[in-house]
Amino acid sequence: MVEAGWSVARAADEVGVNVRTGQDWRLGVRKVGNTRIHADGLVVDYGTGTRYFTAVPRSVDGVISERYLSLDDRLAIADGLVNKLTLTAIAAGIGKNKSTVSREVAAHSVEGIYLPHQAHRDAATARARPKTSKLLTDPALRAQVVLGLEKKLSPEQICNRLVKDFPDDESMRVSHETIYQALYFQARGGLKRELVTALRTGRTRRKPQRRPDQRQSRFVDDMLMISERPAEIEDRAVPGHWEGDLIMGEGNRSAIATLVERTTRYTLLVHLPGSHEAEPVRDGLIKAMQTLPEHLRGSLTWDQGCEMARHKQFTIATDMTVYFCDPHSPWQRGTNENTNGLLRQYFPKGTDLSVHGPEDLEHVAQELNARPRKTLDWDTPAERLRDLLTT
Structure with missing residues (x-):
């Protein structure tokens, strides 16, 4: 997925692992208990904070990662x-x-x-690792940090106060993270363990900021989850409720937004010529939905893709509530998933979707909407939508 252009965070979320695990896989890091063994031989023990090499690191002429210049x-x-x-x-x-x-x-x-x-x-x-802690090599700086800790100052207060007390001495600079590292990981050196008690928390180990089972909110605006969707939408009793998603092109560089009405299976395809980020997707969906009568603009169900970050603005413009599926649950948009499979006959995976203009998408949508469906008692989606528009 990363080679295809996905971010590590999105790829990790797709396969159901932590982002840190995804980063480890990408960089060839092996994890054994609290120890991580890097591809260049660096071993980091997060239990004790020790770092060492099991082998000679790569040569100066080598390339550690494509992110670095060779x-x-x-x-x-x-x-x-x-x-x-x-x-x-x-x-x-x-x-x-x-x-x-x-x-x-x-x-x-x-x-x-x-x-x-x-x-x-x-x-x-x-880039050489491990590096010697600044607090180990500079006694004057270490003395000021110790003095601050003994006065019950926090590491952040210490590092910012040093700038005021020594405005012309660049050597008297240290980040609060370096101080925390020296306190929590004794192998980093420089500060005695008893100074940890000077911290307000008194903790001798770092506390995670979030429980592993807690998911951070994907968007700034609150999401309405599919579990909050009314029963009338679930049983398809009332028309006008849609499911949506993106089908991606080669390297995830191009996309087409697909919209399927749950009752009639009627399909709309949204042209995204420039990009498939939140703003173009929002504008494309608004334009598509505003072509429909008000009674066919009920709600939209989507997955938690970042392209829906502007969902609140979409709702304001169309008066359509957006419901989000649970992570890794494509079956919650089963109608849309099935339609996307049919669309791959026209837009094969691994191809550039940007070459298809609005007229091409309209032609494909018309063909798909003219197909008789078993689930519609062999009516076509176009016929079922026509009935809704004329009654």
């Missing part, structure tokens, strides 16, 4: 600068973001000249 990337940047190419052109040539190239050139230029080999060595040195 030596070839840096040489290409140097060549591009010599040939007076823009940063945008250089970034496109190596497949990186322009801001990445801009930061790289700014950080590793001497008298206006970018030095790729020196930049690569500096990056490898800065």
